[in-house]
Amino acid sequence: MRSFDLVDEKLTEADFFFEKLANCEIYEIRFFFSAFVSSARSVTFALQSVMSDAEGFQQWYKQKQKELKADPIAKFFHKVRTESQHIGINPVNQGTHFKNTDGKLISKYYFSYGINDSVKDIPQTDVVSTCKIYLTKLVNLIHNCYIDFGPTIDPMQYYTLENIHRLGLSIEDIEESLGLPRGWTKIDEDHDEDRMRVLRDSVPGPQISWIFEKYSNE
Helix, strand or coil: CCCCCCHHHHHHHHHHHHHHHCCCCHHHHHHHHHHHHHHHHHHHHHHHHCCCCCCCHHHHHHHHHHHHHCCCHHHHHHHHHHHHHHCCCEEEEEEEEECCCCCCEEEEECCCCCCCCHHHHHCCCHHHHHHHHHHHHCCCHHHHHHHCCCCCCCHHHHHHHHHHCCCCCCHHHHHHCCCCCCCCCCCCCHHHHHHHHHHHCCCCCCCCCEEEEECCCC
């Protein structure tokens, strides 16, 4: 199984380009939107690749896919990525400028297609707000994956006595899997919890908690 860090990095990349969307000129926001769409859609691709062999994932993700396919914003971004990658279409084509109560010039941009496209399929919210809605959905998806498959993808949950016993493994098996000599953590008396703590501390944990907190109230 590949490291779940691949998924975390794609989610972080999507957040990076989302932050670039604010306060742009029209040509800049079109470029950053294209990059955002590419990285955001890659989150689910990376998720499926990393978790393909995880027990119970296929059934779990089938339900998540059903929810995404029924969601208008997710459907819109699926369409946008396809058209962007295969045709070159970018739907960020309209903008408005105004001053707020402090006199600061504010720019907002919107989606539009040709006159033959169905208006009901185009989000009426501005580009930044729409991207934030979609990114929040992806963050929630990955957060739920951490909750439901934590012992599989999170080293802090994997390297516990409870989990290795569930898997039928010994501490020596874990030591060997980490490239350490069997019995490397053994001291004069057996303190299995301490041994597991040493092994757990030797493995980098997920660095994605900040993004869950960032979008937790959205």
